[in-house]
Amino acid sequence: MSDPYGTFVRTGPGRFLAARTGLPQPPRLRRYVAGEEWAADPALVVGLSGAAWTGQVTSWLREGGTxxxxxxxxxxxxxxxxTGLRTVDQLDELLTLAPAFRRTRGRVLVLAAVPGDLDGPQARAVQHGLEGFVRSLAKEARGGTTVNLLRVRDGAGxxxxxxxxxxxxxxxxxVDGQPLVVGAGVPVAARERRVAVVTGAARGIGAATAQVLARSGHHVVCVDTAGAGEALAAVANRVHGSTLHLDVTADDAPRTLAAHLADRFGGADAVVHNAGITRDRSFVNLDEAAWRSVLAVNLAAPIRLTEGLLQHEGALAPGARFVCLSSVNGLAGAKGQTNYATSKAGLVGLVQALAEPLAQRGFAINAVAPGFVETPMTAAIPPVQREVARRANSLLQGGLPIDVAEAVGWLAQPDAAGIDGQVLRVCGQNLVGA
Ligand SMILES: NC(=O)c1ccc[n+]([C@@H]2O[C@H](COP(=O)([O-])OP(=O)(O)OC[C@H]3O[C@@H](n4cnc5c(N)ncnc54)[C@H](O)[C@@H]3O)[C@@H](O)[C@H]2O)c1
Structure with missing residues (x-):
């Protein structure tokens, strides 16, 4: 799980060598540390023609201490x-952002309208154009600065x-170079004792997700196979949560999980389908076991568990939010991963299919698609392939489990109520395409 090149290139000789030879120089990413001030420098909020949100955004940032x-x-x-740009001429206003962009070391966020909500081809084209602007700016940003796009629906407060x-x-x-639609969801008042369940919580992204959810006040039910015993107990102890040994593919897994959540906790507020496996092989060499096991754990289990929780009275608390762990490889395809990509693209389909029926019951479901993340799963990739995959993004490094966990943790909160049926990539703007 180490990145020896990334460590070397941040030393004096490493920096010198990289600069002379044009090798990648991954920036040091500043992550959340409890009690540590992140944004010492001020923020700037700029309203272009027809802007609707500048006043609100300014006061939200100020209230948050920025x-x-x-x-x-x-x-x-x-x-x-x-959000108010409607004509190609108005796109010229983007040029006025250049001096401030040059001064920014941190976050650039562009607020846009949802093109489909607008009348007229020019307005739609202009708003769609902002996606290309943001994705390109993200590729030009330096020093770990990220650039993202929020498409804002009316009433998204x-x-x-x-x-x-x-x-x-x-x-x-x-999270870099990503668009996300923010709708007008109504957050359910948080219960005093919120409960989250995370499958595959014994290590990697699942363990980090348990940590983030505990930080935001959840009791976390940490689920993993019996074989993960000690590691699972260690995670649960660390987050003051509890364990549930469960193979998510077992016939009775949906009933067991649903009964556990209903009887012991009065239902779950957040459900994170994180357990996942890889069995990489080229398509022609794939045997049935490698195909079936990946689809069973990564796709069939989240489908069955979700159905089980929805059917079992009391298994879900009002406003419960589901988050599925998809993968950039599922969106873009990956050599040697026909089985894995099928399962992970399948989860996107699941999210899209369930968003509406779940919303009718006051629940929500989203997916997070990680790119290359430093975990035991990616440590198993052959070294050269691993090094290429790790650098193939705008931030020139692999993410850490905590990066994915932060996004999952945010989407699991009631405040994220307007985000539903979507896929958020946490990939440093992975360059594999899609
Ligand atoms: N690491 C990455 O780069 C990456 C990238 C994209 C997506 N993801 C996805 O994120 C999720 C977590 O990945 P990770 O890298 O932390 O994986 P990991 O291999 O480190 O951990 C996966 C956990 O799932 C558990 N698990 C496996 N099968 C199970 C089953 N049948 N029942 C219960 N638990 C089971 C394992 O015991 C393990 O603790 C997976 O769904 C993975 O596909 C990871």
Missing amino acids: AVEPGEGRLSALVADA TALRSAVEFFCSARSAF
Whole structure:
């Protein structure tokens, strides 16, 4: 799970060598540390023609302790409200952002309208164009600065605040070049004792997710196979949660989990389908076992568990939020991973299919698609292939489990109510395409 090149290149000789030879120089990412001030520099909020949110965004940032002022030095965040742009001529206004962009070391966030909500081809084209702008700017940003796009629906108030806070914070360190729609969801009042369940919690992303959910006040039910015994107990102890030994593919897993949550906890507020496996082989060499096991754990289990929880009275608390762990490889395809990519793209289909029926019952479901993350799963990739995969993103490094966990933790909160049926990539703007 180490990145020897990344460590070397941050030393004096490493920096010198990389600069002379043009080797990648991954920036040090600033992540959330409890009690540590992240944004010492001020933020700047810029409203372009027809901007609707600048006043609100400014007060949200100020209420969160960030100074919002033009200043002359570095900026920790630049928020540009482009929701009102409707004509190609108005796109010229984006050029005015260049000086502030040059001064920003942290977060750039562009607010846009949802093209499908607008009338007229020009307005739609212009708003769609912002996606290309943001994705390109993310590739030009330096020093670990990220650039993302929020497409804001009318009435997005609370959810927009929560999204602005997440995207302008250290918690989104590895989310880069991504668009996300923020709708008008109504957050359910948080229960006094919130409960989250995380499958595959014994290590990697699952363990980090348990930590983040515990930090935001959840009792975390840490689920993993019996074989993960000690590691699972260690995670549960660390987060003051509890354990449940469960093979998510077992016939009775849905009933066991649902009864456990209903009887012991009065239902779950957040359900994270994280357990996943790989059995990489080229398609022609794939045997049935490698195909079936990956689809069973990664796709069939989340489908069955979700159905089981929905059917069992009391297994879910009002406003419960599901998060599925998909994968950038599922969106883009990956050599040697036909089985894995089928399962992970399948989860996107599951999220899209369930969003509406779940919303009718007051629940929500989203997916997070990690890119290359430093975990035991990726440590198993052959070294050269691993090094290439690790650098193939705009931040030139692999993410850490905590990066994915922060995004999952945010989407699991009631405040994220306006985010539903979507896929958020946590991949440093992975360059594999899709
Ligand atoms: N690591 C990455 O780069 C990466 C990238 C994209 C997506 N993901 C996805 O994120 C999730 C977590 O990945 P990770 O790298 O932390 O994996 P990991 O291999 O480190 O951990 C997976 C956990 O799932 C558990 N698990 C496996 N089968 C299970 C079963 N049948 N029942 C219960 N638990 C089971 C394992 O015991 C393990 O603790 C997976 O769904 C993975 O596909 C990971």
